[in-house]
Amino acid sequence: MEELLPQCWDDLAATIGAGIDRIILFGPPGTGKTYAALRWQTNERPVERLICTEDLTAADVTGAWLPNGTGGWQWQDGPALRAWRSGGRLVVDEVDRASGDVLSLLLAMADSDGSSQWHHPTTGEVVRPAIGFNVIMTTNLEEMALLPDALRDRFPIAIRINAPHPSAVRxxxxxxxxxxxxxxxxxxxxxxxxxxxxxxxxxxxxxxxxxxxxxxxxxxxxxxxxxxxxxxxxxxx
Ligand SMILES: Nc1ncnc2c1ncn2[C@@H]1O[C@H](COP(=O)(O)OP(=O)(O)OP(=O)(O)O)[C@@H](O)[C@H]1O
Ligand SMILES: [Mg+2]
Known part of the structure; x- marks a missing residue:
């Protein structure tokens, strides 16, 4: 028997289709939030993933100088900056676990594209999000009110994913x-x-x-x- 598409997946497709570029997917574990965020309606642009833990640092978000193997140093963009440059998607998993510096940085990186810019700490380069940049955050929190106000404000749409997509059970x-x-x-x-x-x-x-x-x-x-x-x-x- 053909399963009907659960409403939440229809809502997600319609929301992305309408051009909403800041979305939170929330709800119980293992329903396919991350899977969908990484793969669906990506416009064939790159997708970058950030998994929030207490140990995550600002360098993991925007980038850091790393040894280049020949005694020097080389700047490496982090996932958020890569997504900005490519105009792709940034998937921020378990966003409720982000704290302190990382949360502030995520607020800056998820701000409306018009008001966002990032200054390279040493070269002074100024980066702005390319057209198409979008963010999907996921969390198991059931109450969006538990997320910081400033974060919620940047993400007007939160969709509760309460059932797997039929393709997940194939x-x-x-x-x-x-x-x-x-x-x-x-x-x-x-x-x-x-x-x-x-x-x-x-x-x-x-x-x-x-x-x-x-x-x-x-x-x-x-x-x-x-x-x-x-x-x-x-x-x-
Ligand atoms: N549409 C799908 N097609 C195939 N496999 C899927 C699909 N959706 C989810 N899965 C698989 O189901 C498992 C759970 O999916 P996923 O990790 O996306 O869940 P989640 O909602 O993000 O869970 P959590 O809240 O614990 O992070 C993964 O192994 C994933 O590969
Ligand atoms: Mg997940």
């Missing part, structure tokens, strides 16, 4: 496809991410379904998962 065995599209288990409503479905499908080939589900969800969770699959209870709650 590689799964047929019996898992409907369950993976719905992604929540029986009455508990517990979410099961795409990654778990991929792993289950792979593991059960050699270990069998019971052992595979136990490894993935623990003894009780594994039994619940098999039950939910058997009675088709995925997504009914």
């Amino acid at each position: 590689s799964l065995s047929d019996d898992l496809k409907p369950a993976a599209m719905h992604g929540s288990m029986g009455e508990s409503g517990r979410r099961v991410s795409l990654r778990k479905f991929y792993a289950f499908d792979q593991l059960r080939r050699t270990l069998g379904p019971t052992r595979a589900s136990e490894l993935l969800f623990g003894a009780q969770g594994g039994a619940d998962f098999i039950d939910a699959l058997r009675v088709g209870a995925m997504g009914r709650s």
Whole structure:
């Protein structure tokens, strides 16, 4: 049976199609936010990715002088600056984990194109975002109010990705496809991410379904998962 396209994916396609170039994708883990941000409607321009962690530094965002191997130093642009220069897409994953200096820098790099410029710290070069530059941020936060106001203000559209795209389940065995599209288990409503479905499908080939589900969800969770699959209870709650 052909699955309907979940509304969130339609919203995303329409939003990018309408030329909105600052978008946040939020919601539960493993629904395909990063996958879509890296691959879809990129206009055949380069895509740069930044994964925010507490250890990320400003140099990881805009660039740094690095040893060139012959005793000298060479400037290397970071992903945000590369995306500016190419007019491509900057994907900022787990944006809620960015803090301090990096957050300030992200605010500057995601500002409206007309008011953005970056000064090279030593050469004085001034860089502005090329036409086409766009940013997609992803987060597992459910409340956009938890993001700093200034960041939210730069991203007028936040779309909750609450279901996988049908193309994400194509590689799964047929019996898992409907369950993976719905992604929540029986009455508990517990979410099961795409990654778990991929792993289950792979593991059960050699270990069998019971052992595979136990490894993935623990003894009780594994039994619940098999039950939910058997009675088709995925997504009914
Ligand atoms: N449309 C798709 N086609 C094929 N594989 C997909 C698709 N969407 C997602 N996947 C796969 O599903 C897994 C989860 O996707 P992804 O990492 O994009 O999720 P996410 O929503 O960003 O999760 P998190 O919130 O944990 O970062 C990945 O292995 C990814 O390659
Ligand atoms: Mg992700």
